[in-house]
Amino acid sequence: MEKAKDLEIKTGCTRGLCHQAVGRQDRQLNTYDWLADVPGNIDTTDLVEVQFKHTRKGYYHNVNKLELKKGDVVAVEANPGHDIGVVTLTGRLVKLQVQKAHLKSADDIKRIYRIARPVDMDKFKEAKSREHATMIESRQIAKNLGLKMKIGDVEYQGDCNKAIFYYIADERVDFRQLIKDLAATFHVRIEMKQIGARQEAGRIGGTGPCGRELCCATWMKNFVSVGTSAARFQDISLNPQKLAGMCAKLKCCLNYEVDDYVEASRKLPSKDIVLITQDAEYHLFKTDILAGLVTYSTDKNLAANLETITAERAKQIIEMNRKGEKPLSLIEGEQKQNDKRSLDLATQENINRFDKSKKKKKKPAKKSADNSALRQQDHTGQQPNNNQRPQNDNRRGQGNVPKPQSEGPRQPNGEQRGPRPNRQQGNGQQRRNKQQQPQQRKPRPQDNNENA
Incomplete structure (x- = not known):
């Protein structure tokens, strides 16, 4: 454990990969160093990668054997004078980066003088403070000369x-007079x-229609040409407003997935072939690649x-x-596939579900005492209590139990009163009695014939 802690303090490595492998994220041309935590990686070569403003970096020899690491600010050789940059890569991986940059001549690789001093840093800050004002004034000079060009950015060398001057032009520009005016x-x-x-959009930066920072301003280093064929392969509508990016050119992200679409489109049938069934002829309408x-x-x-x-x-x-x-048909003999589309759970819920008041659940009705009394009578054969009111019992299909006739109120001495006389007398009572009597059926004609 003690040896591991000592190694961690010396190399700065924690949990496998070294935290020094990744440089500062505000620099576009950073390269992840997979060999940063390998012992003796720095001693394999004296080449060092140094990065400057935005999209410019160079490779230099550490002839003075300085102990350099990522993030160190150094003064390097320039023509003329010296320049100030930041170390972004050291060790064995720098050799591969030099081969990728195609630096064939040894004169292209200059030297590192020293680690930047306070005097160098003051001079460097003064140079950077002059860049914006210089760009605005140089644009006015180019406009006065009538040149069809746009100066997008200015970068001063560390020693001023x-x-x-970075410029954009659609046509060839003769800026010999411009150089004389700028130097004067x-x-x-x-x-x-x-x-x-x-490149201009990468230097300025911005946010794309996808909501993220521009790829050319964060990680993209090499710009490959993008054509409308990439949109055709992916079956994207050829709308210039949607296909163009912040630079008014075709979006670089059109090339990201075009290889997968080309590979998948090879498995699809041709668009010109017509499918013939016993019912009709079918033409290709659309495809999901x-x-x-x-x-x-x-x-x-x-x-x-x-x-x-x-x-x-x-x-x-x-x-x-x-x-x-x-x-017989197109789908004959084809196995039905399950719908594997993702479901949006938010759409399945009612947004007003929190506003509704909770309904009280109805409690089940209690069994009446009459039903329990009737059950008791069935099992024991005893009469139910008189205090309980008899009710209809539909159990086991027995039908309704007839309601007992009321016998008038009882006298205090136990004698029973007679029936209460009806209030309606006379014609009303006679009319009611006629309605209750059954009507006599008239004999049919055939019955008369038989009697005759």
Whole structure:
């Protein structure tokens, strides 16, 4: 354990990979050093990668054997004078980066003088403070000369002896007079570098339509040409407003997945082949490239009787048509596939579910004492208590129990009163009695004939 702690203190390694492998994230050209925690990695070569403002970096020899690590600010050789940069990569991986940069001449690799001193840093901060004002004034000078160009950025060298002007132009520009005017105005050595619209967007930065920071401003180093064929392979609508990025060029992200779409499209049937069944002829209407699904329509120009099948089923039908066979339908013999689309759980819930008051659950009605008394009578044969009111019992299909006739109120001495006389007398009572009497049935004519 003690040896591991000592190694951690010396190399700065924690939990496997070294935290020094990743440089500062505000620098676009950072390279992850997978060999940073390997013992003796720094001693394998004296080459060091140094990064400057935005998209510029260089490779230098550490001839003075300085103990350099990521993040150190150093003074390097420049033409003329010296420049100030930040160390971003050391060790064995720098050799591979030099091969990638195609630096064939040894003169392209200069030397590291020293670690930057306070005097160097003061001079460097003064140079950086002059960049914005210089860019605004240089744009006005180019406009007065009538040049069709745009100066996008200015970068001063660390010792203020040189300035690099980055410009954008669609056509060839003769800026010989511009260089003379800039040198006379700012009293520095002038260097002009032409960049494209993508490089300009990477230097300025911004947020893309996807909501994230621009790829060209964060990690993208090499800009590959993007064509409209990438949009056609992915079946994207050729809308210039949606396909263009912040640089007014085609989005670089169109090339990210085009290889997968090209590989998947090879498994789909041709668009010109017509599928023939016993019912009708089907024309290709649309395709889902990554899912491997094709949709056919009976009309060549309209969506009519759409049928969606897999690419394998479509190829089977094409092979059957070549042999002269016609299937009954497109989906005949095809296994039904489960719908694997992701469901949005938020759409399944009612948004007003919190506003509704909770309904009180109805308690089950208690069994009446009459039912329990009747059950007791069935089992024991005893009469129920008179205090309990008899009710209808529909148990076991026995029907309704008739309600006992009321016998008038009892006298205090136990005698029973007679029935209460009806209040309605006379015609009303006679009319009611006639209604209660059954009507006599009239004899049929055939009965009369028989009697005759």
